[in-house]
Amino acid sequence: MTSTQLVEVVAGVLVRPDGRFLLASRPVGKVYAGYWEFPGGKIEPGEAPYAALVRELQEELAITVTAATPWLVQQFVYPHAHVRLRFYRVSAWQGEPQAQEGQQLNWQTPGQLDVAPMLPANTPILRALSLPAITALTCAGELGEDAVLAALPARLAAGLSLLIVREPDYARDQLASWVARLAELTRPAGCRLLVNAEPDWLAGWPVDGVHLNSARLAACRQRPDFAWVGASAHRPEELQHAAELGLDYALLGHVLPTASHPDAPPLGWQGLACQLASAGPRLPVYALGGLGDADLPAACEAGAHGVALMRGAWA
Incomplete structure (x- = not known):
């Protein structure tokens, strides 16, 4: 049964100077395990979205965000939850992303995706990444x-x-x-x-x-x-x-x-x-x-x- 409660989520689109962006697989034990997504997670009650972004990327990737801007918002109804994802473009961070939760990491080139399957709520972001600034x-x-x-x-x-x-x-x-x-x-x-x-x-x-x-x-x-x-x-x-x-x-x-x-x-x-x-x-x-x-x-x-x-x- 689909949940009617809206779950607020934040996701980070890490983009290198050459335009390549980071995807992470969902680890074993989570819903949609093995699907690829932009790293992030739930916003805690009373937590600002930007603060949630910094916390989640520190927990998942062991990096410290130093420059990020709000970008796109997506809503998607999964069988297990109704989620609203706030995507931030992350242009600078300290440290090299390292998987902290058993997930796989992969840098991708816009328009040349070579991992699958993609978590549905994240798919529209791929086309947006192929547009210039x-x-x-x-x-x-x-x-x-x-x-x-x-x-x-x-x-x-x-x-x-x-x-x-x-x-x-x-x-x-x-x-x-x-x-x-x-x-x-x-x-x-x-x-x-x-x-x-x-x-x-x-x-x-x-x-x-x-x-x-x-x-x-x-x-x-x-x-x-x-x-x-x-x-x-x-x-x-x-x-x-x-x-x-x-x-x-x-x-x-x-x-x-x-x-x-x-x-x-x-x-x-x-x-x-x-x-x-x-x-x-x-x-x-x-x-x-x-x-x-x-x-x-x-x-x-x-x-x-x-x-x-x-x-x-x-x-």
Whole structure:
């Protein structure tokens, strides 16, 4: 019989500088023994989630966490329990992880999982780990296509792996031509190309997915049939809707003052953190609006997956 009591759990996603992340097997004697998961455990009554993370990773791995930021929240109903997992990305720690409870440990590369089976509540995290910390949006309608194309090679050389085409004033044919020019550079570099447009427009285009603006997100009732789908959001309810559709990521903003919305007050970092905490994001959320590369640490500290750059990407 399934328990109706919600069990609060914290999990740590230890990520090395090369992007590899740590998985642990569940030891003999525990439910789902032999399944792989991100290390962590139950939050004790009255215990703060971050404190629980530090304690659990010390007990399980003999490490001391020195840098971790809130990330994703997942709920899952198992036959034995209803759990809510709060995932933290752990970027720094003291000591080398060592199994303290008879479990196996294995470092994995995003997109190349070679252990199985995976504990179900942890599976969505694997796809999120393949998304970069920084994405960029085009604004050729403002800066000119030549300016974006001139700056793009440096961005790609620096590791840009997700580019969103955002040209709200382009007609369909003009947008198709622009996407084709971008694909000539992004495809050889292994950079995913998504387009903010009507999904029906993209048939036969050299793209990896579609990005939904907030109006299309509101009208959407099922995930569009693309390998990658993202959306723009402005409120926690929109983030929830994107998660319910099974989208891969969302953009949330605007965080700082921006020329695109001169009369709308920005969220600010505290506002961003409050919105993310309210939403309990089930999908990666990029902070957007008036940002540059240097804003990545602040965005992650607020609970975002990373930053989405528009004008700041092409300066």
